[in-house]
Amino acid sequence: MNQFLINKEIKENIFATKGILWLFVSSLMLSGLSLGFISIKELSLMAQNEILVTVGKVILGIALLITIILGSVSISNEREQATLESLLLTPNSASSIAFGKLIGILFIWLLVFVTSIPYIYVLSYGTGLFLSTSVLIGILGSVLVIIFSGISIAYSIFLKSSKNAIIVSILTLLITSIPIFLSTTMKKAGFGKLIDSVSPVSNVMNLLKEVIVKRADFISLIHYFIPLVIYVVAAILFLKFAVSKLNFEGGE
Amino acid sequence: MIIETQNLSKTYKNGFKAVNQLNLHIEEGDIYGFLGPNGAGKTTTIRMLTGLIEPTEGVAYVNQENVSEKNSTIKKLIGVLPESHGYYSWMTGYEYLEYFYNLFGGDPLKAKDQINYLLDKVQLLERSNSRIGQYSRGMKQRLGLAKTLINNPKIIFLDEPTLGLDPSGQNDIHKLILELNKSMNITVFITSHLLKDIEVLCNKVAIIKDGNLLVEDTIVNLQKLHSPQEIYRIKTSDTALAITFLKSISGIAKMETEVDYVEVTLKNVQETDLIKRRIVETLFMNHIDVFEITKVKSSMEDIFLNLVNSSTTSEVKS
Amino acid sequence: MKKFYLLLILPLVFIGLSISKVSAQDVSSSISVEITTPSSVEVYPGVEGAITANVTNNTSSDMTNLIVYITMVDVVKNMTVNLEDYSADVPVVIPELKANQSETVTLPIIYVYPSEYHLYVTVATKDNLDIISSPSIPVNIITLTKIDYPLVKITSIAVPVLLLLAFGFVSIQRKRRNMTIQK
Numbered sequence: 118m119n120q121f122l123i124n125k126e127i128k129e130n131i132f133a134t135k136g137i138l139w140l141f142v143s144s145l146m147l148s149g150l151s152l153g154f155i156s157i158k159e160l161s162l163m164a165q166n167e168i169l170v171t172v173g174k175v176i177l178g179i180a181l182l183i184t185i186i187l188g189s190v191s192i193s194n195e196r197e198q199a200t201l202e203s204l205l206l207t208p209n210s211a212s213s214i215a216f217g218k219l220i221g222i223l224f225i226w227l228l229v230f231v232t233s234i235p236y237i238y239v240l241s242y243g244t245g246l247f248l249s250t251s252v253l254i255g256i257l258g259s260v261l262v263i264i265f266s267g268i269s270i271a272y273s274i275f276l277k278s279s280k281n282a283i284i285v286s287i288l289t290l291l292i293t294s295i296p297i298f299l300s301t302t303m304k305k306a307g308f309g310k311l312i313d314s315v316s317p318v319s320n321v322m323n324l325l326k327e328v329i330v331k332r333a334d335f336i337s338l339i340h341y342f343i344p345l346v347i348y349v350v351a352a353i354l355f356l357k358f359a360v361s362k363l364n365f366e367g368g369e
Numbered sequence: 370m371i372i373e374t375q376n377l378s379k380t381y382k383n384g385f386k387a388v389n390q391l392n393l394h395i396e397e398g399d400i401y402g403f404l405g406p407n408g409a410g411k412t413t414t415i416r417m418l419t420g421l422i423e424p425t426e427g428v429a430y431v432n433q434e435n436v437s438e439k440n441s442t443i444k445k446l447i448g449v450l451p452e453s454h455g456y457y458s459w460m461t462g463y464e465y466l467e468y469f470y471n472l473f474g475g476d477p478l479k480a481k482d483q484i485n486y487l488l489d490k491v492q493l494l495e496r497s498n499s500r501i502g503q504y505s506r507g508m509k510q511r512l513g514l515a516k517t518l519i520n521n522p523k524i525i526f527l528d529e530p531t532l533g534l535d536p537s538g539q540n541d542i543h544k545l546i547l548e549l550n551k552s553m554n555i556t557v558f559i560t561s562h563l564l565k566d567i568e569v570l571c572n573k574v575a576i577i578k579d580g581n582l583l584v585e586d587t588i589v590n591l592q593k594l595h596s597p598q599e600i601y602r603i604k605t606s607d608t609a610l611a612i613t614f615l616k617s618i619s620g621i622a623k624m625e626t627e628v629d630y631v632e633v634t635l636k637n638v639q640e641t642d643l644i645k646r647r648i649v650e651t652l653f654m655n656h657i658d659v660f661e662i663t664k665v666k667s668s669m670e671d672i673f674l675n676l677v678n679s680s681t682t683s684e685v686k687s
Numbered sequence: 688m689k690k691f692y693l694l695l696i697l698p699l700v701f702i703g704l705s706i707s708k709v710s711a712q713d714v715s716s717s718i719s720v721e722i723t724t725p726s727s728v729e730v731y732p733g734v735e736g737a738i739t740a741n742v743t744n745n746t747s748s749d750m751t752n753l754i755v756y757i758t759m760v761d762v763v764k765n766m767t768v769n770l771e772d773y774s775a776d777v778p779v780v781i782p783e784l785k786a787n788q789s790e791t792v793t794l795p796i797i798y799v800y801p802s803e804y805h806l807y808v809t810v811a812t813k814d815n816l817d818i819i820s821s822p823s824i825p826v827n828i829i830t831l832t833k834i835d836y837p838l839v840k841i842t843s844i845a846v847p848v849l850l851l852l853a854f855g856f857v858s859i860q861r862k863r864r865n866m867t868i869q870k
Contacts, residue, residue, distance in 0.1 A: 208472075
């Protein structure tokens with residue numbers, strides 16, 4: 118993989134797409150939430166471990182939204198601004214171009230995560246949960262970002278339109294997040310239980326709760342990690358398949 | 370041959386045959402013009418020669434290497450300026466060239482010198498730290514040309530390099546291409562709608578229509594063999610009087626007069642010598658001295674239109 | 688005549704009331720449940736525990752399918768509790784309880800969110816509509832610590848300000864670089 122491709126993607130995500138401004142807006146959201154936990158009556162009654170789970174979900178939600186948008190426009194934008202042809206005419210493979218974009222997006226997630234660490238620290242103050250919460254959010258966020266940005270980049274290749282790729286990527290995120298909207302009873306049995314167990318978003322949310330709230334040990338959580346690993350592999354394979362279709366064979 | 374194609378064809382998935390049995394021959398050091406009307410298959414041909422798309426039939430060789438087999442090797446030897454060429458508007462000109470320099474695996478120690486040299490060559494050195502978004506169209510085109518040369522290529526492919534430029538901009542590009550060809554012996558494969566570009570730059574030309582090669586030859590031969598008509602400039606001792614007598618000669622289709630000469634267009638190319646003799650004899654008999662009869666070359670436009678509009682299409686070997 | 692009807696109706700009313708009272712007394716005493724251990728709970732969050740309850744069939748006939756489950760109420764926030772969060776939402780079913788027999792059941796629980804609760808065990812059966820609950824035990828899940836409010840306020844203001852400054856700094860640096868002439 119070409120480091121210069123990755124450097125360019127990082128710079129573009131920060132400068133061209135106003136990445137720092139996005140970080141500022143997401144920090145505003147986390148600030149608002151944190152101030153809410155100490156000032157709004159209903160929120161202030163929440164236990165600290167519950168607060169950490171809520172903040173964890175918000176951080177992951179922000180990261181997912183930013184990264185699927187960046188992924189959706191990655192290749193289609195190059196096509197729309199007529200820079201793709203020049204890129205493909207360099208000795209770098211289409212694969213290194215696509216995966217360079219994935220790593221560029223992972224870097225943005227890293228910035229979001231680093232920005233959120235002060236909030237995790239102050240909200241976990243005194244619980245001894247700062248390290249485990251941070252590590253957990255870092256790992257789970259990385260996994261989700263790889264899955265959804267990989268899928269979004271693939272959509273960007275197939276659909277050749279930024280607008281369409283964004284819409285389909287958001288729909289994919291919503292579909293995989295369906296279990297979040299189901300009631301507890303619905304998730305106990307039948308179809309609800311099935312989709313709750315296979316949804317990557319659902320597995321991540323459940324993991325947050327198990328570790329932060331119930332302080333479960335790692336061995337008992339293996340069944341949550343297995344679907345996530347499968348999704349990561351599937352997303353990467355899907356992206357590789359999309360890369361094989363990255364060409365000008367349509368006569369554009 | 371530095372570029373050679375053998376029965377190169379491309380049929381897209383929707384069944385459209387863009388290029389059919391193309392046989393091109395380009396020598397090292399040529400400035401090779403590739404002409405054709407819109408949709409003739411020029412861009413498709415360039416994309417096959419540069420390895421961007423696979424031919425359906427036939428084979429293309431660049432620097433004696435099969436393009437399909439040695440794709441990444443060939444990409445290091447060529448520079449391409451596509452017709453629709455975009456830029457990263459947030460980058461500066463310098464950053465843009467630096468990016469592509471690194472993508473081609475250039476030596477980091479020589480990067481600054483190479484980039485500044487090229488920026489100077491295309492007259493963008495003073496604006497190298499401005500964002501590309503602030504560049505004019507001409508500046509962007511010159512930057513594109515600099516990018517095409519960033520990897521010191523042996524061959525450059527220029528697809529409509531002067532498109533959208535004013536005459537001054539076009540002139541700058543012409544000078545640059547000629548200089549590159551002369552000083553660095555770079556082979557240039559150029560497509561253009563501006564036939565004057567081709568006339569000024571190229572030593573060899575191919576004309577393509579509906580994916581088929583109509584002709585491939587040097588410009589001199591094209592003018593000899595495919596001129597639609599013959600035009601002669603005649604200088605005499607009395608232009609006005611000469612015109613009255615020339616009107617009576619049957620082989621002359623058209624006359625255009627200037628102050629000190631008259632240009633006659635002959636009807637029948639096959640009877641050129643006969644008509645010329647008639648002209649000289651008529652003027653002599655009427656005591657008008659003929660100082661000069663010189664042939665005026667057909668423009669590329671004339672040759673192009675003649676070939677493209679004719680009903681038969683046959684390949685002519687160079 | 689009116690007096691006669693009143694004398695006729697009133698005894699019937701009293702008889703009816705005493706029948707229903709007898710019935711209520713009969714149902715509520717047919718099953719009894721009490722928490723045997725623990726008598727109270729005071730723990731930190733995350734601790735696993737178990738509630739042991741004794742269910743007795745006080746009747747002379749056998750009972751089937753008695754559902755025994757935990758109920759909790761938060762007496763500080765004045766609300767009921769989602770027992771799934773406490774892993775205490777799975778009831779124990781006693782398939783058969785013979786006449787005048789007792790059975791001890793164990794109900795697992797994880798003490799999760801800090802607060803004060805009353806916990807009790809309830810028995811329900813398909814055969815009658817009344818719900819029988821044990822007396823409750825106090826449960827106190829001790830909060831580890833409180834959030835440092837000033838620290839939260841400082842962080843909530845400082846982080847966005849720093850990011851804004853970073854954005855401004857980077858923009859100015861790029862503009863300055865663009866204005867210098869490359870030599």
